[in-house]
Amino acid sequence: MHIAVIKDSGPAERRVAATPDTVKGYVAAGHKITMTKGAGAEADFSDAAYKEAGATISASNTACVKNADLVFSVNGADAKLVGSLKKGAGITGAMSPTDNPKYAQACAKAGVTAFALDYIPRISRAQAMDVLSSQSNLSGYRAVVEAAGIYGRALPMMMTAAGTIAPAKVFVMGAGVAGLQAIATSRRLGAVTTATDVRPAAKEQVASLGAKFVAVENEEFKAAETSGGYAKEMSPEYQKAQAELTASHVAKQDVVITTALIPGRPAPKLIDKAMLDSMKPGSVIVDLAVERGGNVEGSKKGEIVTTKNGVHIVGYLNWPSRMAADASNMFARNLKAFLPLVTSEDGAYAPNWDDEIIQGCALTKEGAVVHERLLALPT
């Protein structure tokens, strides 16, 4: 099959969907690989390395995708490029489908099958393909490292001849994939680490990383997980109790990392102005949920906002791209694990429509939008 790897665009995008390593494997398996010039440059992978791995370098995305059976991208291509794909071709990427339903419509119109990697069902067999996890893990790590860089003090305790530096207090709100890595990173850096979540399963995971769990553990909490393992939107009463509990805790923290998300809903607001006012000057908050509306009042997409009392709220976008080399490595391996699901025994492009993973992530088929989550959207 002919696989085209394009140069991705999108907010602060530096990642690429294939590495010289994965390209080498594809070429060895008999696939033809075209890559857009400079596709991996911002992730530290040179065209020369891709060429050596067996790829052909194309001058533009349009030239790269010409006659391709399958297009690899990180975010999906723009609608114009989709229009230039061969009818019946496939395209992969984390496409945020419900935020951008027009994208699936453009793919359907072009007769292109869109595989939204962010919709891959979170079943055990699909773990190796799970781009949400591979990228969130890096975001959680980077959030703590970035906060440590902005914070004007040290994270670990230091006992020196000039006196003792007390360890910083780090609070992680939301203990999913990103949050758990943030907790682990904070612990590695020696901070006194606490965390909260609304899912009861998170309590044990937080404790296993050596952090203290802080949450309102009432009856609603005990039933707050969906069958898919995600958080439910909590009642206004729970949110009030949660805010009261966390308010006094937040006031004592030096660094807060917020990662709380609810599928298909805006991010829950966890830190309000009064909490911000209660924090010490120089404290740092990283709002990893800023792209979905933010967990922190006043956080701004792509910016660091400093409040009147000197609290820095970091709202950077596209955290995985801040670690573009590793993020691309992980993303590329996720795609390598996905490829067999769209490949026939003789190596041709042939999605296995009987596979629940393909059914779970295909947005379009034969010129129509087919995914139930998109069909359920109001028109």
Ligand code: NAD
């Ligand atoms: P996510 O990014 O959707 O949300 C981040 C975290 O925020 C979640 O832990 C959620 O419970 C929490 N949250 C939501 N509202 C909150 C609130 N008001 N206060 C505090 N925390 C709040 O989550 P995720 O990282 O994608 O993980 C979701 C679940 O999926 C987890 O149980 C995870 O273990 C599971 N998972 C399973 C697989 C798999 O089996 N293949 C892979 C990855 C994740």
